[in-house]
Amino acid sequence: MKILKFGGTSVGSAENINKVISILEQQSKDTNIAVVVSAVGGITDKLLEAANLACNKDLEYKQTYNAIWSQHSKVIEGLFENSDHDKNLKKSHEALYDLISEKLNELKSLLDGIYLINELSPKTKDKLLSFGEALSSTIIYHTLKSRQVDVAYKNAQELIVTDSNFNNAIVNFEITNINIQLYFNSNSNAIVLLPGFVSKSVHGEITTLGRGGSDYTAAIIAAAIDADELQIWTDVSGMYTTNPKLVKQAAPIVELSYQEAVELSHFGAKVLYPPTVMPVLKKKIPIVIKNTLDPEALGTTITENTQPNGSPVKGISNIENIALLTLQGNGMVGVPGFGKRLFETLAQEKINIVLITQSSSEHSICFGISDNDAKRAKEVIDTVFEYEIQLLKIDPIIVETDLSIIAVIGDKMKNHQGISGKMFSTLGKNNVNIRAIAQGASERNISAIIHKNDVKKALNSLHEQFFEIKTKQINLFITGVGNVGERLIEQIHQQKSYLKENFKISLKIAGLSNSRTMVVNDDGINLKHWKQQLENGEKASLKGFLNHVKKLNLRNSVFVDITANDAVANIYGDYLKHSISVVACNKIACSGNIEYYNELKILSRQYNAAFLFETNVGAGLPVIDTLNHLVTSGDKINTIQAVLSGSLNFIFNNFNAETTFYDVVKQAQEEGYTEPDPRIDLSGIDVARKVLILARESGHALELSDLESDNFLTNDAMEAASVEDFFKTLIKDETYYQSLFKSAEDKNCQLKFVAEFNNGKAKVGLQEIPEGHPFYNLKGKDNIVMFYTQRYPEQPMIIKGAGAGADVTASGLFADIIRIANN
Numbered sequence: 001m002k003i004l005k006f007g008g009t010s011v012g013s014a015e016n017i018n019k020v021i022s023i024l025e026q027q028s029k030d031t032n033i034a035v036v037v038s039a040v041g042g043i044t045d046k047l048l049e050a051a052n053l054a055c056n057k058d059l060e061y062k063q064t065y066n067a068i069w070s071q072h073s074k075v076i077e078g079l080f081e082n083s084d085h086d087k088n089l090k091k092s093h094e095a096l097y098d099l100i101s102e103k104l105n106e107l108k109s110l111l112d113g114i115y116l117i118n119e120l121s122p123k124t125k126d127k128l129l130s131f132g133e134a135l136s137s138t139i140i141y142h143t144l145k146s147r148q149v150d151v152a153y154k155n156a157q158e159l160i161v162t163d164s165n166f167n168n169a170i171v172n173f174e175i176t177n178i179n180i181q182l183y184f185n186s187n188s189n190a191i192v193l194l195p196g197f198v199s200k201s202v203h204g205e206i207t208t209l210g211r212g213g214s215d216y217t218a219a220i221i222a223a224a225i226d227a228d229e230l231q232i233w234t235d236v237s238g239m240y241t242t243n244p245k246l247v248k249q250a251a252p253i254v255e256l257s258y259q260e261a262v263e264l265s266h267f268g269a270k271v272l273y274p275p276t277v278m279p280v281l282k283k284k285i286p287i288v289i290k291n292t293l294d295p296e297a298l299g300t301t302i303t304e305n306t307q308p309n310g311s312p313v314k315g316i317s318n319i320e321n322i323a324l325l326t327l328q329g330n331g332m333v334g335v336p337g338f339g340k341r342l343f344e345t346l347a348q349e350k351i352n353i354v355l356i357t358q359s360s361s362e363h364s365i366c367f368g369i370s371d372n373d374a375k376r377a378k379e380v381i382d383t384v385f386e387y388e389i390q391l392l393k394i395d396p397i398i399v400e401t402d403l404s405i406i407a408v409i410g411d412k413m414k415n416h417q418g419i420s421g422k423m424f425s426t427l428g429k430n431n432v433n434i435r436a437i438a439q440g441a442s443e444r445n446i447s448a449i450i451h452k453n454d455v456k457k458a459l460n461s462l463h464e465q466f467f468e469i470k471t472k473q474i475n476l477f478i479t480g481v482g483n484v485g486e487r488l489i490e491q492i493h494q495q496k497s498y499l500k501e502n503f504k505i506s507l508k509i510a511g512l513s514n515s516r517t518m519v520v521n522d523d524g525i526n527l528k529h530w531k532q533q534l535e536n537g538e539k540a541s542l543k544g545f546l547n548h549v550k551k552l553n554l555r556n557s558v559f560v561d562i563t564a565n566d567a568v569a570n571i572y573g574d575y576l577k578h579s580i581s582v583v584a585c586n587k588i589a590c591s592g593n594i595e596y597y598n599e600l601k602i603l604s605r606q607y608n609a610a611f612l613f614e615t616n617v618g619a620g621l622p623v624i625d626t627l628n629h630l631v632t633s634g635d636k637i638n639t640i641q642a643v644l645s646g647s648l649n650f651i652f653n654n655f656n657a658e659t660t661f662y663d664v665v666k667q668a669q670e671e672g673y674t675e676p677d678p679r680i681d682l683s684g685i686d687v688a689r690k691v692l693i694l695a696r697e698s699g700h701a702l703e704l705s706d707l708e709s710d711n712f713l714t715n716d717a718m719e720a721a722s723v724e725d726f727f728k729t730l731i732k733d734e735t736y737y738q739s740l741f742k743s744a745e746d747k748n749c750q751l752k753f754v755a756e757f758n759n760g761k762a763k764v765g766l767q768e769i770p771e772g773h774p775f776y777n778l779k780g781k782d783n784i785v786m787f788y789t790q791r792y793p794e795q796p797m798i799i800k801g802a803g804a805g806a807d808v809t810a811s812g813l814f815a816d817i818i819r820i821a822n823n
């Protein structure tokens with residue numbers, strides 16, 4: 001015989017109940033089955049809600065009652081939708097409707113009573129809660145009957161006998177087992193249908209087995225009659241590696257031991273009510289967790305032994321709404337009895353302790369309990385230790401709320417070193433603060449208390465660490481989607497699957513912003529339609545974007561700045577402080593005031609978040625990365641010589657005796673090689689910023705004002721009030737610009753705008769470069785950087801290639817992102 005239990009979602013709609021019925025028909029072909037059903041999904045909560053409202057004299061309870069009515073009536077209508085064409089079916093439909101109305105009227109009277117007397121005792125609560133399962137089982141039984149299925153109905157209250165501990169009754173197995181055996185021995189129907197969760201005390205009062213207790217009903221029956229199998233049918237395909245609602249990558253665990261299942265269910269894997277395992281464990285009855293919505297899926301099988309070569313970590317669970325209480329004081333050290341008094345007090349108050357830790361100094365004891373019990377626990381403990389508190393031997397108990405427990409679970413963890421190391425380093429790397437830790441001597445469970453806002457991030461990072469070791473998800477938040485930003489998104493879109501397949505890096509753009517609008521999406525923005533999504537986004541704001549990123553609290557988050565805006569540069573610190581890495585092509589932060597640059601470097605180390613800006617110099621060329629490698633490996637930078645401006649190169653490569661300086665600059669402006677005001681490039685300020693960054697990265701604390709800048713533009717050009725006026729000065733001063741060209745040509749030299757760093761000093765300016773020099777033949781937008789170092793004293797290390805352009809800049813940003821992913 002097999003026992004099948006169907007949970008709230010499985011019986012939550014006519015559609016799902018029809019699925020349940022097909023499963024029953026299928027399974028009852030081979031063997032007799034007992035079927036335990038829960039209340040229709042959400043009804044137990046609604047019953048409680050209505051009762052609490054009524055008890056608080058809130059007439060809203062009538063609305064909740066009506067909602068309970070309509071939920072059941074919808075289910076019945078769905079199950080009997082064809083009854084108009086069939087006389088017998090119509091009769092069954094009407095009979096069922098009358099039965100359910102009768103029960104619901106009873107419920108109404110009970111709620112009205114609670115409203116009148118303004119009281120809700122645990123005993124009345126159980127009576128009220130029992131309606132959920134009574135209604136659902138009646139509906140399913142009569143539907144099965146109307147479809148000529150060979151089914152019997154048995155009220156579990158007549159079988160399961162408990163003490164009078166209402167809401168969480170303790171089963172009297174002696175009487176219960178006999179009741180169950182007697183009933184099933186004398187029954188011959190192919191299917192027996194029973195309501196779960198409900199029971200009766202030895203005195204005949206209605207009791208319940210605790211929230212989620214229908215699983216337990218099924219397990220009690222399975223153990224009493226030595227069933228071949230206990231099946232728990234729910235809305236997911238088994239017990240998952242972690243809560244599938246919080247971690248998308250969670251997957252069903254094929255096999256678990258009873259102990260592992262107990263640990264996982266205790267630690268929040270809601271799919272199985274923890275006491276369920278005990279009765280069947282003794283009889284070694286396998287438990288199979290199956291999905292009503294996908295009956296073919298394998299599910300999870302829980303037995304005594306699992307595969308010897310299975311993974312040491314089986315699952316990661318969490319318990320929400322935890323408060324951490326700390327009893328501490330010098331008076332506790334070496335004095336026996338504090339623990340006893342503390343825990344006795346909690347036991348008397350029926351306060352359940354979820355986790356305990358005590359430091360070996362004995363100076364403090366921490367324990368985790370449900371948030372709901374925290375206030376009461378503080379009151380009773382402070383009262384019990386009032387005398388010691390007065391004598392300042394101990395402090396009043398400290399209560400921290402809004403916490404959660406996360407736990408890594410697996411039978412074989414004890415045989416593997418390094419699991420707790422991995423667990424805590426993963427949490428640390430992701431900036432998850434750990435408030436307390438506990439590990440049982442069985443080493444089957446390592447638990448940590450963390451803030452509730454960090455749970456999703458913690459579960460996802462731990463899941464990645466233990467179950468997806470090979471893929472690392474990077475969550476990108478990009479601001480600035482002009483030319484370069486657009487190319488970066490295209491490149492990411494194109495490379496996504498390649499990176500995932502070959503490098504196990506999963507890139508997700510979770511946020512986009514320009515100066516007008518912004519959009520964030522936890523699931524990742526669809527890269528095919530990102531422009532529309534951004535356009536329809538909310539009004540952009542730097543703080544707003546930061547708040548979204550913080551609130552999402554995703555692991556491996558990276559803020560990518562593809563603007564040239566100082567306000568954006570000024571917010572990097574706020575990102576780093578939340579362990580969010582920053583990748584910038586914006587040069588302002590690194591070339592502005594040195595204090596800010598230093599602060600960002602410190603924050604990056606302190607919060608374990610990368611701050612990368614490779615594209616600040618030479619666009620996609622690996623200039624800064626190479627320089628960093630030289631410095632970190634102990635090399636000393638003596639001299640850097642570089643041509644770092646694509647626009648100035650373009651201008652001086654095209655300027656000669658046959659052209660005018662005006663025409664060339666105009667062309668450069670029109671073709672987008674320069675900023676709209678070409679003086680930003682021609683004045684050399686941009687080049688100065690770049691060499692300043694190289695000097696700083698070489699370890700020299702320079703400011704922009706320390707740089708020598710040899711400006712070749714005329715004073716009139718610099719002072720012109722508008723861009724138009726500036727161009728007029730070029731026409732007027734053509735002879736001067738020609739003289740620069742002529743002087744170089746006479747010496748067989750090329751004009752190049754050179755940046756130089758030497759002996760701690762940096763300068764930029766126009767130079768006449770002789771033939772044979774590596775700069776002489778520099779073409780188009782190319783940049784070149786030469787490093788003369790202790791290890792490269794005469795022949796410099798040279799990096800050369802396109803130093804401007806949307807594609808190469810985007811690929812430089814991409815390279816920084818990959819650096820973070822590989823770290």
Ligand SMILES: Nc1ncnc2c1ncn2[C@@H]1O[C@H](COP(=O)(O)OP(=O)(O)O)[C@@H](O)[C@H]1O
Pocket residue numbers: 006007008009010038212233234235236238239240241242243244245268269270271272315
């Ligand atoms: N580790 C886990 N494995 C599977 N489900 C989990 C886990 N942790 C939490 N859950 C949640 O438990 C739910 C099933 O439990 P529950 O709602 O009580 O089902 P039922 O109503 O069928 O008894 C799933 O929908 C899932 O969201």
Ligand SMILES: N[C@@H](CC(=O)OP(=O)(O)O)C(=O)O
Pocket residue numbers: 006007008009038039041044045132196197210211212213214215
């Ligand atoms: N209906 C009860 C008992 C139960 O087990 O429900 P479910 O199987 O839907 O978790 C509850 O909600 O607590």
